[in-house]
Amino acid sequence: MILEDRIEANVMIWQERINRLIKEHGSYVISDVTVAQICSGIRGVPIQISDISYVEPESGLRYRTYTINEVLNLLPRIEGSRYPLTGSIYYLLMGNEIPTLSKAMQIEDEWRSRAKVPQYVYDVIDAFPETASPMSMFSAAILSMSGQSKFYLEYEKGMPKDRYWHVMLEDSLDLTARAPRIAAYIYNRKYHGNQQIPADENLDLAANFAHMLGNDDPAYAELMRLFMLLHMDHENANVSAHTAHLVGSALSDIYLSCSAGLNGLAGPLHGLANQECCNWLLKLYHEFQGVPSKDQIRQYVEKTLQEGRVIPGYGHAVLRCTDPRFLAQMDFAKRNMPDDELFQTVMNVYEVVPGILKATGKVSNPWPNVDAITGTLQQHYGVKETDFYTVLFGTSRIMGFTAHVVWARALGKPIERPKALTTRHLESMISNSGYR
Numbered sequence: 001m002i003l004e005d006r007i008e009a010n011v012m013i014w015q016e017r018i019n020r021l022i023k024e025h026g027s028y029v030i031s032d033v034t035v036a037q038i039c040s041g042i043r044g045v046p047i048q049i050s051d052i053s054y055v056e057p058e059s060g061l062r063y064r065t066y067t068i069n070e071v072l073n074l075l076p077r078i079e080g081s082r083y084p085l086t087g088s089i090y091y092l093l094m095g096n097e098i099p100t101l102s103k104a105m106q107i108e109d110e111w112r113s114r115a116k117v118p119q120y121v122y123d124v125i126d127a128f129p130e131t132a133s134p135m136s137m138f139s140a141a142i143l144s145m146s147g148q149s150k151f152y153l154e155y156e157k158g159m160p161k162d163r164y165w166h167v168m169l170e171d172s173l174d175l176t177a178r179a180p181r182i183a184a185y186i187y188n189r190k191y192h193g194n195q196q197i198p199a200d201e202n203l204d205l206a207a208n209f210a211h212m213l214g215n216d217d218p219a220y221a222e223l224m225r226l227f228m229l230l231h232m233d234h235e236n237a238n239v240s241a242h243t244a245h246l247v248g249s250a251l252s253d254i255y256l257s258c259s260a261g262l263n264g265l266a267g268p269l270h271g272l273a274n275q276e277c278c279n280w281l282l283k284l285y286h287e288f289q290g291v292p293s294k295d296q297i298r299q300y301v302e303k304t305l306q307e308g309r310v311i312p313g314y315g316h317a318v319l320r321c322t323d324p325r326f327l328a329q330m331d332f333a334k335r336n337m338p339d340d341e342l343f344q345t346v347m348n349v350y351e352v353v354p355g356i357l358k359a360t361g362k363v364s365n366p367w368p369n370v371d372a373i374t375g376t377l378q379q380h381y382g383v384k385e386t387d388f389y390t391v392l393f394g395t396s397r398i399m400g401f402t403a404h405v406v407w408a409r410a411l412g413k414p415i416e417r418p419k420a421l422t423t424r425h426l427e428s429m430i431s432n433s434g435y436r
């Protein structure tokens, strides 16, 4: 299989580089950890090596070494499409190479051949009350496939360590092929009276996802290609990706790892922010019965802050610039839906909010992140149920999770076990050191 061959050809090179680092420079100190960092979410403390994606404060996300703009320009796409095939991004993340169109199509074919979802997965979803959160259904549906994990079954039979990643890759392709179908099933069951839309095998993964969500407008297929590209990964130290990696480090299979990662993504400070942002924008739009003026936005933002709430879609733990993923979606909207009033609201908010956040003097990054616009685009194409947006996000993000987990097994990364201290330990370490 194309990805297996590509990883196989690369694995030794990376292993040698890491082994050399450990052997020759194992005692080199790269950072000191402060008490403040330990007490505030281990912020900024380097915890691992990951070459799949990286976030730079001033230029944003890189997939392998490529910026979002480079990825958008360089990756192959089908004729007539402005946005790269999802298979090409997955190939880049897993294979560390810009693929040809033919290679990207082979990944799309792999997905087509693996997309059948076992009936018991649908039964698990059907067992949830309709009022259940779609993220719980999504996470549970993925978890339910663990019992049939190829990794788990071969591990039971005593497979050798150097086979781990091969079988993990098999599971990854199965899972990423099925995820859009599971997500669409949840969507149609929860919001559209269980009117399920059969997959169209002629379409690429993103266009098929758009189709199963009930919109066959070619512009929506384009949006979903862009959406899948922008949400696939964001460095392996954020809550969800790191959770998937951590769980995988215990040799838990890909379904256990990805389900755990999704549970982290479901938090309001992380993946749920796109839902919150869209609700906040819709409320703003309705409060002023149309596109609000900048003064009205100022008033609304001040009120949100006075209530002790954050402005959703703004700020970031690492970024210190407007998120290039926001800009790529803004470009899509300018081309495809310039007259959409919610989009015009987004643009006015973009002009007002950074100034207000800067003036607070405490917000590290006053600029919009990916979530400040994502939901607005979905609203335009008819996917209006905001509590589904984190499932959309997760459908793309698990692709990133799987790339990290497969590579962690390929490089033989060990189980993670950092150290927790008691408050007393810390107090006595400080007093014994003579620090004042």
Ligand SMILES: CC(C)(COP(=O)(O)OP(=O)(O)OC[C@H]1O[C@@H](n2cnc3c(N)ncnc32)[C@H](O)[C@@H]1OP(=O)(O)O)[C@@H](O)C(=O)NCCC(=O)NCCS
Pocket (backbone or CB within 6 Å): 268, 269, 270, 273, 309, 310, 311, 312, 313, 314, 315, 316, 317, 318, 357, 362, 363, 364, 365, 369, 370, 371
């Ligand atoms: C993303 C986020 C969690 C990053 O947190 P962080 O790294 O701790 O951010 P900062 O270092 O800038 O936080 C410093 C202060 O600014 C505040 N702040 C940060 N972003 C803010 C925002 N969008 N609106 C209002 N206040 C904000 C923080 O709440 C914190 O206040 P405190 O000291 O009173 O607790 C934060 O910016 C946020 O909550 N944003 C809104 C939610 C969101 O868009 N999440 C999606 C991220 S992709």
